[in-house]
């Protein structure tokens with residue numbers, strides 16, 4: 005007689021394919037990369053396994069500059085995206101579900117269209133003689149955006165903005181409208197409603213949008229590689245350089261691990277802040 | 285011979301015991317109501333019978349066969365869920381046909397059975413609609429038709445009326461009863477609403493804390509609650525706790541808060557043991573002036589008067605702080621809050637039952 | 642209040658222009674007859690699209706990309722469906738940790754995933770193949786498929802499975818007859834968006850392609866290292882059309898609401 009199967013073992017079987025995929029596709033490969041990042045190579049010599057590659061990255065003025073630039077660019081882009089996204093999310097909050105979702109999907113279109121369209125589009129728009137800058141040249145002079153840090157930031161903001169808008173809007177839409185009505189009936193002005201009701205209630209959402217925005221910004225490779233100049237190398241671009249130009253797998257691994265550790269640390273800090281901001 | 289037999293079943297969730305050593309027999313063709321407060325283990329019991337919960341100990345027998353280890357899809361037990369659980373992607377007809385499809389019945393037979401089931405619940409004509417296009421009462425009927433279409437060996441209904449508004453609830457209550465009678469199905473109906481149970485049951489089983497405390501016909505449970513819990517749970521009653529001072533034959537006298545209350549009793553009581561006097565509020569009345577022979581009379585002050593339409597409910601308190609209520613027809617209820625009156629009942633309307641401990 | 646709402650809508654429109662602007666100029670340049678790129682609009686023409694059709698290298702790469710996109714999305718959607726079912730049905734031990742792990746590829750740079758897979762294959766001396774690319778892309782799109790599946794399951798009444806079983810369906814049949822049809826819109830949406838994400842991705846594939854398995858973005862960006870011409874804009878426009886079709890399909894036909 006068939007005994008009723010226990011729910012726990014069924015769950016384990018159902019989770020097996022996803023687990024297998026994650027183990028084979030991420031966990032094991034990352035172990036290989038960590039292993040290589042601890043190994044000596046043509047650039048850095050030491051015996052056995054050690055942190056020599058990381059010491060080298062931090063000691064070199066050039067690579068240290070790359071680390072700082074990467075973090076600065078990611079942070080700047082995140083802050084700009086949040087500031088731009090918040091009013092958009094406030095507007096989406098008041099829209100009907102259909103409408104708001106359609107707008108959200110429209111915003112995702114450039115992300116879904118991929119790097120080719122975006123890189124090409126920005127190259128056309130931001131090039132010196134392009135339709136956006138050419139009319140302005142008499143007033144502001146020739147402006148180099150493609151091939152500069154500004155170009156990178158424009159590209160990254162463009163990429164992460166849809167994600168920050170959607171994550172902010174989905175949190176803001178959970179705030180019941182009658183809370184706002186209650187505040188109004190008690191005499192609060194729009195500014196006070198924002199400051200005392202909406203902002204505090206959306207703080208966890210703001211922090212989770214920051215987490216998503218920052219990790220996408222720090223992960224971004226297309227914008228730095230195609231919209232930045234030769235002097236604007238970031239950690240992701242550096243990984244590509246070590247693999248494709250100098251064929252140094254160990255250093256590529258070290259840069260990749262360093263990037264992951266830095267991202268994890270910052271995401272961790274933001275998560276703690278997010279957890280604290282939730283009042284129960 | 286019992287048709288369905290629960291033999292000392294126990295179900296624990298971690299350290300909490302949802303069903304404790306519960307035994308129950310259901311006779312073929314009857315409608316048994318499982319009545320108890322929320323959280324007492326009714327749903328768990330029902331799900332164990334249906335096969336969704338594996339009991340930690342005990343056995344479940346259906347038609348003399350042990351089904352304890354048989355999975356739900358092989359038990360042939362029809363289930364009506366509290367939220368109906370209609371398949372949203374299937375039409376009414378397809379919902380009702382679902383069980384027959386799973387049994388691989390021929391198409392012609394499926395069509396005939398579905399039509400018959402829908403006719404039985406008076407839903408002919410809406411077969412092509414989706415569940416979300418139906419009213420709550422109609423959805424309830426589809427759920428019932430779906431469960432009976434497989435000609436189940438047992439029909440289980442878990443608080444099927446709780447999502448309906450008051451008026452529809454009475455209609456559906458009668459409908460379910462009619463369908464059960466017409467089909468001759470053995471049914472267990474779970475509810476926390478005593479009036480539902482009193483109205484529907486051939487027999488009712490009262491549950492508390494995972495146990496069954498009394499099984500009997502509605503009339504006998506109502507008139508002779510076997511346990512203080514039931515006395516408090518079924519009907520509106522004045523419950524007065526005290527100690528037995530006299531007991532002989534079928535009558536007893538208890539002392540409680542300075543009152544001496546006499547009444548009849550079914551269980552054997554001994555002097556000094558704790559006991560409880562149970563007087564239905566609709567058998568209690570207020571009056572002015574002197575008491576009447578054969579009645580127990582308590583001087584009280586009316587603390588609250590609540591108009592209920594055909595009745596008025598009075599909440600009263602005596603000098604020692606015992607709270608008593610009376611439910612009187614509106615025509616006889618000329619008493620005001622604050623007034624000092626007598627609250628009385630006939631001695632034969634007072635039942636003395638053993639106390640809790 | 643009214644004025645504020647007007648400001649809000651105005652800002653929303655500006656943001657949409659910023660987001661969609663680059664796409665629009667690409668559309669315009671793809672039908673510009675001027676041969677140098679970029680240059681002011683001269684005359685409308687479809688010649689760049691015709692040129693595209695004759696470019697075999699792009700065509701082969703597009704076929705690779707489609708194969709990889711379909712295979713990796715199918716794998717990811719299946720994993721997300723089964724895993725999402727288990728995670729939503731009941732409290733699973735370490736359930737939160739498991740779903741975080743399944744969403745983690747979202748937080749790992751694609752270029753790092755690509756590098757890590759390249760390096761593990763190097764260590765065990767296995768060659769790069771289509772399978773490598775498919776696994777990499779499946780991992781990368783898993784979070785997308787999972788999120789849509791989980792949001793589908795959050796509206797799914799698991800009591801329906803009890804109902805199906807009480808009517809005689811065993812667990813597998815209940816899954817096929819009840820869970821699958823009800824979740825279908827979420828699964829199709831997850832599959833579609835995953836496939837598009839995979840199709841356009843560059844950083845993930847950059848280290849993992851061979852000349853035989855090169856994906857369309859890899860080939861196009863290699864081409865762009867030497868020259869940028871209107872043919873690229875035509876190709877980009879086709880990609881936009883694919884993405885737009887997917888987006889509109891998800892919104893209109895599947896009625897998936899990415900908010901709420």
Ligand SMILES: Nc1ncnc2c1ncn2[C@@H]1O[C@H](COP(=O)(O)OP(=O)(O)O)[C@@H](O)[C@H]1O
Pocket residue numbers: 297300301302320321322323324325326327328329
């Ligand atoms: N899946 C479960 N896990 C843990 N406790 C449960 C579960 N299901 C029910 N319980 C507990 O078992 C007791 C009985 O529940 P239930 O059978 O649903 O009661 P009823 O249907 O009478 O309201 C309750 O205390 C409830 O909290």
Ligand SMILES: [Mg+2]
Pocket residue numbers: 323326327328443
């Ligand atoms: Mg219940």
